[in-house]
Every structure is written in structure tokens, then in C-alpha cells.
Amino acid sequence: MSKPKEETLAVRISRALADRIIAGQIEPGSRLRQDHVAEEFGASHVPVREAFRRLEAQGLAVSEPRRGVRVASFNLAEVKEVAEMRAALEVLALRHAAPNLTAAILDEAEAATKAGDESRDVRSWEEANRSFHRLILTPCAMPRLLASIDDLHAASARFLFAAWRADWEARTDHDHRAILAALRSRQVDAACSTLAGHVQWIGRRPVPASGGKVREAFAIVG
Amino acid sequence: MSKPKEETLAVRISRALADRIIAGQIEPGSRLRQDHVAEEFGASHVPVREAFRRLEAQGLAVSEPRRGVRVASFNLAEVKEVAEMRAALEVLALRHAAPNLTAAILDEAEAATKAGDESRDVRSWEEANRSFHRLILTPCAMPRLLASIDDLHAASARFLFAAWRADWEARTDHDHRAILAALRSRQVDAACSTLAGHVQWIGRRPVPASGGKVREAFAIVG
DNA sequence: TCCGGGAAAATTATAGATAATAATCAAGTC
DNA sequence: GACTTGATTATTATCTATAATTTTCCCGGA
Numbered sequence A, B: 001m002s003k004p005k006e007e008t009l010a011v012r013i014s015r016a017l018a019d020r021i022i023a024g025q026i027e028p029g030s031r032l033r034q035d036h037v038a039e040e041f042g043a044s045h046v047p048v049r050e051a052f053r054r055l056e057a058q059g060l061a062v063s064e065p066r067r068g069v070r071v072a073s074f075n076l077a078e079v080k081e082v083a084e085m086r087a088a089l090e091v092l093a094l095r096h097a098a099p100n101l102t103a104a105i106l107d108e109a110e111a112a113t114k115a116g117d118e119s120r121d122v123r124s125w126e127e128a129n130r131s132f133h134r135l136i137l138t139p140c141a142m143p144r145l146l147a148s149i150d151d152l153h154a155a156s157a158r159f160l161f162a163a164w165r166a167d168w169e170a171r172t173d174h175d176h177r178a179i180l181a182a183l184r185s186r187q188v189d190a191a192c193s194t195l196a197g198h199v200q201w202i203g204r205r206p207v208p209a210s211g212g213k214v215r216e217a218f219a220i221v222g
Numbered sequence C: 001t002c003c004g005g006g007a008a009a010a011t012t013a014t015a016g017a018t019a020a021t022a023a024t025c026a027a028g029t030c
Numbered sequence D: 001g002a003c004t005t006g007a008t009t010a011t012t013a014t015c016t017a018t019a020a021t022t023t024t025c026c027c028g029g030a
Helices: A009-023 A034-040 A045-058 A076-100 A103-117 A122-140 A143-163 A174-184 A188-200 B009-023 B034-040 B045-058 B076-100 B103-117 B122-140 B143-163 B174-184 B188-200
Strands: A061-064 A068-071 A202-208 A214-220 B061-064 B068-071 B202-208 B214-220
Touching: A009 A045, A009 A143, A034 A045, A045 A061, A045 A068, A045 B045, A076 A122, A076 A143, A076 A188, A076 A202, A076 A214, A076 B076, A076 B143, A103 A122, A103 A174, A122 A143, A122 A174, A143 A202, A143 A214, A143 B076, A174 A188, B009 B045, B009 B143, B034 B045, B045 B061, B045 B068, B076 B122, B076 B143, B076 B188, B076 B202, B076 B214, B103 B122, B103 B174, B122 B143, B122 B174, B143 B202, B143 B214, B174 B188
Parallel strands: none
Antiparallel strands: A061 A068, A202 A214, B061 B068, B202 B214
């Protein structure tokens, strides 16, 4: 019934856990117990441990020797750090991708932007936003760079979902359109600097915290 | 006898293997067989598999499901990719580190540069070079960024050792000194642009290839 | 007879399951 | 405050299944 095609169990488990961590279904700081996870996936602890090592490498989990692994927690400093790393790396990727961008790709990216504008919830907005970035960056053909950017996008999504859990207001993404316009007219420098600013813009918004108080949450919205 | 201090077996195994891969003791493309590794380290295959996942995440090994894991191979394109990623990320780190740099740190970095100039072999030059970069970047206090840079340094070292296996000519590192001078006089922009150029300089040199022929090897020398 | 191609069998290695032991930590308990 | 207990994790050892690889072997053709 299952498809043990070309994927190892450890990869599937780590992806499933990553999705939950990103979606905020598992609280930061809570423990990931290998036997529980193993039981849930109908697997033994061996692939689960491998999955944990993968999550660790992605920065989604932290492991303390002999004490188990926990979902990584994060703070404003890390949000800023990820934003700046994304800016640096995405600009690099865009510079190399620009010469390879076709009109078809830019049209697809515009469609993704539109889909994002029309999104009624965070989840679908994030998906549209991610595919916009992926579309304009993938043609750089630098696998290692793209993998790093993917990991940073996962972290970004986590911050985002932590801040905007339920409600989401639709808004038109002017940055994306400016980037596309610059790319269409071959103004690579302008596109890059808009992208850098776009990615580093950190949205803030109040969220209900424990104890009936209100604290401020931060996330990368781009 | 052994010191199972604060480190898990998987971490120690992956470090040991990483050292060998970086040093070129294991050829790119050759297989890492879990049972052999397990036997060598007196461990079972479970921690070995975890070590493999770590190496994979660092880009030092590639794993094909059901076919085992091999030492990652690399080519000129990847050398360039790593060089550009290092330039982007190290510049970012330096910008944040600059305000926190003390005279003591810069003196240490100068000592590291001197040690590099006096190195008679690649191995010790690489060590001195790495500590120079680490010294001036660590004060940025961005753990995720520093971890990424560390991985890129490991890749750089691998390229370097593949090209300069035995011989090494001493040379004085003018770039390092220029960077330190700029940092001492608080010219952060100048320091950053020198660093960017320094890291992206790709040295080339002929190495004996199989079949009595000579091919050219490339590496990041900075 | 010798040779090459390819099917089938044997071998090897990986992936995973299961069970057992040791080490660690967190609470209680005296 | 020291000690004990229980829970959980880390690690090892052993075992099974399955996929890859290698070897063997057979057959047809020169």
C-alpha cells in the first residue's frame, strides 16, 4: 500500500516532522521522543534517529547528548539572522539566475504573486510566496546554494506560522511586482536590491501570550 | 579508556570521517560501507548511519537509497559555488562582527596570518587561514550563520587538499593584512570588499592525473 | 573450440526490526 | 541532603527482508 519507492523511511519521517514543526503543530522546546515517533510511524527507532539528525542539520531540532532531542526554539535575533542570510544568498542566486530567466518563468512568477495576493490564509500565502522565490532563483543552477536557501525558507515559514496562526489579511505584494518589472527590463541590480530589502522586512504583530497578556511576534513576510 | 564525555558516538564518527574526506584520504566517489566503518570504530551500524546523515547534510557524502553512501565528488562549478557563498556569508558576518572587534582579537588574527605565512605545508596553512577567518567573524554572534560558514570552510579545505596534496610554497598573505588594516581604521566597507575578493580568488595548478597526463586542479586559496 | 551475450543464481550490503543493557535525569522518599 | 526508583534515551547486538552486485553458467554463433 505504501510506496517505498525511492525514499528511505528516515527521509519520510524527517519530512513529516519538519512539516509539523514548521506549521507550529509541535511547540518549540517540546521533546521529540524517539519511541513515540517510531510507534506512530510504525517504524523502529533506527530510522527515527536518522530523521532526528536530519532535522538537527536543518536547524529545526536540537539534540542534547543522552537527553534526547527537542524542537528548536527561536527568538527575534534568529528571525533577523535568517532574514539577513536569506537576503545575502537570494541576491547571489538571483544574480546568477538573471541571465537564464525566460519570459515564461517570469510569467509563472507573476502568477504565483497573484495567487499570493488572493490567499485567504497564511498557509497558502506562504506556499505562493515560496514558489515565487523558487521560480526566479532556481535557474542559477547552483544546487548547494539552493539547498541552503530552502532550509532558510523552512525557518522563515516557521516564524511566519508562529506569528500568524489563524487570521491573515490579503494584501498586494508590490515588492514582487517591482522585482519582476526590473527583471523584465534587465535591471538586475535594481531587482537584487529590491529583493534584499523585501526579504529583510520583518513584520511584527501582537499575539495573545500565556497569562492573558499580549506579546509581540516577529516574522519575515517575504 | 575512551571519553564518552559530552559527545555522542555518531558525532565522533562523523567528525573522524569528515577529517579523512577533507584530507583526501578517501577518494571522491568511493563507498562508505557501514559495517566496515562500524567495525573500525568498534561500534554498531546504528550510530554509523547517523554519522552518514550528518556527512550528507554537510555535503561531504551523498547517499542513494539502498545503494549506500559515497564520498561526494566535486568539480570546478562547485568550487566556484562555495567561493561565492563564502564571499556572501563572510561579508555579512564581518559587517556584524566589525563593531565587536577588539584590538586583542585583531592581534590574534595577525598572529594567525603570520603563522600561515610561515607554514611549510598545506595542512598547517589551512589551519592558520581558518582560524584567521574564524577570529574576525565569530564576534558577529550569529550561530546559524557561523555554522554555515564552517561547513563551507570544510568544503574549501577539501578542494585545497585535493589540489595541493604534498608541496606547498610559502607566501605572504597581503589580503589578510589589508583586511586587518582596514578593520583597525574602522573602514568596514573596505575590509568587506577585500574579504569578498580574497575568498573568491580561485587558485589553479596542474596536478598529475591518471594515465600519466596532467590536468588542472582548482581550489579556493583564502 | 573459443568467444560473447545474457539469464539465473549466489553473494553482499543496506534498511529496518527487535530486544537487551547501560547511562542519565527527574522526582520522590526517608 | 543523600538515596532510591522510574522513565527515557543511547548504544549494542542479533536478526530478517530486500535490493544490488557479482558470479556462474548456458546457449548460439563464428
